Amino acid sequence: MSTTLSTGIQPSVWIGCLACYNAGRLVGDWYDADTADLVTPEDLHGRETNHEELWVMDHEGFCGVLEGECSPSEAAELAEVLADLSEDEAAPFSAWVEVYGEQSERAHWVERFREEFRGFHKNEGHFAQEWAEDTSQPEDQARMQVWPFNAIDWDYAAQELFSGGFHSEDAPGGVYVFCPR
Template identity: 30%
Template sequence: MDTNATAAPAVPCRADRPRIYVACLAAYNGGRLHGQWIDATEPDEVREEVRTMLADSPEPDAEEWAIHDHEGFEGCRISEWASFDSVCALADFVEQHGRLGARLYGHFEDNLDEARAAFDNHAGEYRSLADFAEEITRETGPEIPAALQYYIDWEAMGRDLELNGDVFTITLGFDEVHVFWNR
C-alpha cells in the first residue's frame, strides 16, 4: 500500500449528521487511499459527491466505490454495498429516534420498515418491566385491595408478558427500559 496516499479534499460535514466514508475502489485496489466523508442527507446529493470524488481519483476511469466507514449511526451496521437510498433513510431514522431507533433496527435484523412500525406499538419508557406490568394492571384491572398489594410479583408478571410474546423490550441503560407491544 502506498504510504504517501492522500484522500480527496474533505467536504465539510455537519458534526451532528450521520455520515459515510466512500472510497474509490480503483485507487484502493491500486494501493492508494482515495475517498471522502459524506453526510447521509439526500441520496441524490450523496451520489453527486461520489461522482465528484471518483472524477478526482488518482486512477483513470474510476467507476466503483464502496462504503468503508460510517459514524453517527448509533451502532447500526451498514454494508459497504448499501444503497445510498437505504443509508440516507437509516440516517433520518437514527436522527429522529437516536439510540432507541438504532437498537430497534438491530432488533428487527436491520429491517427499517419493521423498526419504524414498532413505534406505533411503543408502550413507553419504564424503570423496569415490572413497573410496566404494575402500571397496566392498575390501569386496566379492578382496584387491588391494600391487604393483597404486597403479594403481587410484578417482576414475574412482566417476565411472563415478555415470555408469552405480548411485549418485547429495548434496554438503553439502568432504569431505562422501553416496552413495545407485539401487535
C-alpha cells in the same frame, strides 16, 4: 439537500474509490450520507476517470444501525430512514433494529419501531405494573391502590407478560420494552 436527524446528528460517510483502493491508494472523502448515492467517481478524483465503483468505507451518525461497509446507495437509504428520529428515540431505535430490523423492511423501520416501542422502564416488573394500571378500567384503578392489588409480585407478573409477546432489551439504568408484531 442535507438531512440532519432531529437528534442533531448528520449521518456522514467516507466514500472511497475501489479501483484506487485495490491498487494500494486511498482516494476518497467524507460526504453527507443522504446524498451519498449522488457521488460519482469524478467527484472523488476531481477529474474524468475510468474508475467506476465507489464504496462506503467508514461512517458516523447512524445510531448503530449501520455496521461495517456498504454501498453509497445503501447509506443514503438508511440516512433517509433515520431522518425522522427524535433524540429520545435514537438509543431505543438502535436496540430495536438489532433484534427486529429486517433488512427487507428498512423503509418502514421507524414506523414499525414507533408501533412496537413501549418505553423505557426500570425493569420488566415496573413495566408490568404500569401496563396493568394503564390498561385497566377507571373504576379498577382506584381498587388497584389497595390490597390485594398493592401486594402483587410484579416481577412474577412480568414473567407471564413477557412470555406472551412483550420483549425487553437491556438499556443503561433499565430496559426498553417492545411488543413486536
